[in-house]
Amino acid sequence: MSSLFPALTDGRTDRPALRFGDRSLTYAELATAADAVARRLAGHARVAVWATPALETAVAVVAALRAGAAAVPLNPKSGEKELGHILTDSAPALVLAAPGDELPSALRDLPRVDVDVDARATGPAHEATDPTPETTGSAPEAEASDDDPALVVYTSGTTGPPKGAVLPRRAVATTLDALADAWQWTGDDVLVHGLPLFHVHGLVLGILGPLRRGGSVRHLGRFSTEGVTRELEGGATMLFGVPTMYHRIAEALPGDPALAKALSGARLLVSGSAALPVHDHERITSATGQRVIERYGMTETLMNTSVRADGEPRPGTVGVPLPGVELRLVEEDGTPIPSYDGESVGEIQVRGPNLFTGYLNRPDATAAAFTADGWFRTGDMAVRDPDGYVRIVGRKATDLIKSGGYKIGAGEIENALLEHPGVREAAVTGEPDPDLGERIVAWIVPADPAAPPTVQELADHVASRLAPHKRPRVVHHLASLPRNDMGKIMKRALTRD
Known part of the structure; x- marks a missing residue:
């Protein structure tokens, strides 16, 4: 090599x-x-x-x-x-x-x-x-x-x-070169980010990516909207972040014209490691004229898909497979889902040169992670739009809810909840229900803790945007959602008071 x-x-x-x-x-x-x-x-x-x-x-x-x-x-x-x-x-x-x-x-x-x-x-x-x-x-x-x-x-x-x-x-090498193709990433780009350096987003994409291209990276040490403004005003062309960071940006934009101006001059804004809520997409675009693009990857596969810099930055999707990456959706029994109908939910499986070689000292776990024909089982659930764009609806273990005979992804309900003015943060899980099999449970951080939205109000809100069978049946109000270092919501930590 x-x-x-x-x-x-x-x-x-x-x-x-x-x-x-x-x-x-x-x-x-x-x-x-x-x-x-x-x-x-x-x-x-x-x-x-x-x-x-x-x-x-x-x-x-x-x-x-x-x-x-x-x-x-x-x-x-x-x-x-x-x-x-x-x-x-x-x-x-x-x-x-x-x-x-x-x-x-x-x-x-x-x-x-x-x-x-x-x-x-x-x-x-x-x-x-x-x-x-x-x-x-x-x-x-x-x-x-x-x-x-x-x-x-x-x-x-x-x-x-x-x-x-x-x-x-x-x-x-292949992941970074595929992203260079998708993002038109060159040695002239200057990347700014404030991500930790012990995982693939901050280290591989955020440090090794610019160095492979011959460009440069400016690390903030600790993320702040002031740091983003300073570096973009000072010549940085790209910003990498996670949804928590972009949420903070969206919250700050109405009162920070300097931040809005700096973001409007960036060549590329990229979010990853978890889904960026559509509401935050829309607020950032409204204030800056820029659209944040999303990509999809994981530790074992590095990057699998992305919205292209020259493609349609469609909120709520992670784009199309990167060059060299094969991607398919499968039913629970492993049967491939051939249709790109935007509705059929299946588990994402991938294969290609971007994959890891195995888990260290764990041949059992490595064997279980792959199908007999060499596809990696990601555990992520998604649908594909007619043009091939991938929309992730959640993790198979925590975000796939089987209710009333339907397979429902928690992610789309979370996006709908975040469109409600009384909701600051939202997470959705399922819990056993004797009639439905599972019922949908919403965990809400209200915008105004003194006047949180009611169960009926949120149920009606979701049903009007998605479908009646996707409405939450139970709502819990929290002061904050449990998150890890990357800002991902730790749903296993969500329990009743």
Whole structure:
């Protein structure tokens, strides 16, 4: 396989590559800093990266990939039990961290390499605690095959201990190249985001994506609408975010003309990791003239579909399959659904070069994740419109509600609820019902806690927009919805008071 980052050696190395706050590296400086670290990683199969939202994390991952090692990003917010499981399962040879970072006790027995981004062009990074002998000379990118591991990214562990998805170099390269085609992404683009760097959205798309294109990324450290305004006004062309971030943007726009102006000048606004409510789509478009496009992926598959930059940015959809990706919907028994009628709900299955090679140390889980003919079972439920656009209606385990003989996706009901002026946030689940099989339950954060909308009011609202059988039968009012680090609603945590 060719280099994952040709811009590191293509002779135009004075271009800006990374910026975190007031700290930045050009491509020449990135190559020097990363290769100084890469020399210390030679011969190691896997290394852990303490993935703080900092310049050192980006340098560490690039160094691991240049050395031919697989990087295991660690969430700094992980508890000791989860972190211990990941370390035991992945068995990294050492941990890469920023100088001065205090690591939890679970990591203190691992050899540590401090990532010195200030090495610049002065030679190998100084490292007091790294036992690996110092070497000198350049550190060209190691020879690696397409199927050699690039990353081991751990799943959220909602149904058991987190599993390590082994992502090969070909998956990283083909996904980023497919997105370049879909988004007309070039080395002239400057990306701004404030996403965490321990998962594929923030790390693979948000850091490795710009570096593969030869462009640059400006990381906010912590998301803020003020930071978005500043960077877009300062020349950034693209914004990546999750629905929680875009919701905050939509809420801020009426009173922030500078934010509206900055967003209106962006080339591309992209949302992912969960569905962006249609109501937020509409508010952002109304204030800026821009449409947010959505894409669909997951840890095991990287990216599967996207709305194209030159396509129709249809709210509520995640676009069409990316180049090289095959996608089908299937019934519960695995029978493919051939019709693109916008109504038939089925589980998404995908195959292509974007897929992981398996779960680390879990051949049983790997085998269960694939069909006999090689399709990956995503667990996501969707419909396809006549032109092939994919609309995700929820997770098979938590968002598919079987009520009165109908298969209903929670996502479309949530979008309808969010159109009600009395609803600030909404989640929909199902619960057992002796007559219907399951009844629809709405979990609402009201816009005015003193005057929340009634069950009948919300039922009528949904029935008028969708269909009577999709109306909620039960409504719970909450102060907030439980969310994970990516802003996804944790529906398993929703329980009655």
